[in-house]
Amino acid sequence: SYELTQPPSVSVSPGQTARITCSGDALPKKYAYWYHQKSGQAPVLVIYEDSKRPSGIPERFSGSSSGTMATLSISGAQVEDEADYYCYSTDSSGNHLFGGGTKLTVL
C-alpha cells in the first residue's frame, strides 16, 4: 500500500537550517502539505501545495518538492520550533495519507 516516509528525528542547533523530508511515489503528481504538532496540542498547517505558506506562519518556514520527495525547511530554527512535523498528501486512488512524523529537536 502507498505510504509517505519521513525520518523519525532531526536535530539542529538554534539558528541552523532544519530540513525534513517526505518521500512518496505519488508526490510527483500530488501536492504535499506540512503540519507541526507540539506536545498535547492539535496540528497546525505550516505549508500547503508544496511551497505556500498560510498567513501567520513565519517566513523561516518553506517547502519544496522534486520528484518523489517533498522537503520542509526551517531556516534559522528556533527552540520554539521543536515539535513533531507531519507531511500529508493523497494518492491516485483518493486515499488521504500522513507520514509517520518527524520529531524536530532544536538545542
Add this chain to the structure above:
Amino acid sequence: QVQLVQSGAEVKKPGASVKVSCKASGYTFTSYGIDWVRQAPGHRLEWMGWINTGKGNTKYSQKFQGRVTITRDTSASTAYMELSSLRYEDTAVYYCAKSEASLPFDYWGQGTLVTVSS
C-alpha cells in the same frame, strides 16, 4: 476567528459506539468541508473521513468503512463523527478539521480523547 470546539473525553466499553461533536464558528459552516482525523498513542495521524457540510455527502477511509458515520447539523454549525463496534485499538484522540480542496485541515479542533476500556 475560526474556531472548532469538540465535545469532551469519553470512556467506552469494547463493542459500544461513541459520537463526537465539532461545533464551528467564525466562518460560513456550509462553505467548507469537515474532516475527521485520529491519532492513537504513539501512532501517526490517520484520516477517517470527510463531509461536505453543504450537501451532506460523505467520503470514508476504507479502513473505517462500515464503522464510521459522519453527519452534520447545519442549523447548529456542528459536525458529528460516530464510530461503532469500538475496539481497544480505537483508543485515540479524535480531531475534526476544517478543509477545502487547496487547504486541507487548515483549522483543527482541540481533540477529543476516546478511551476504550473494559
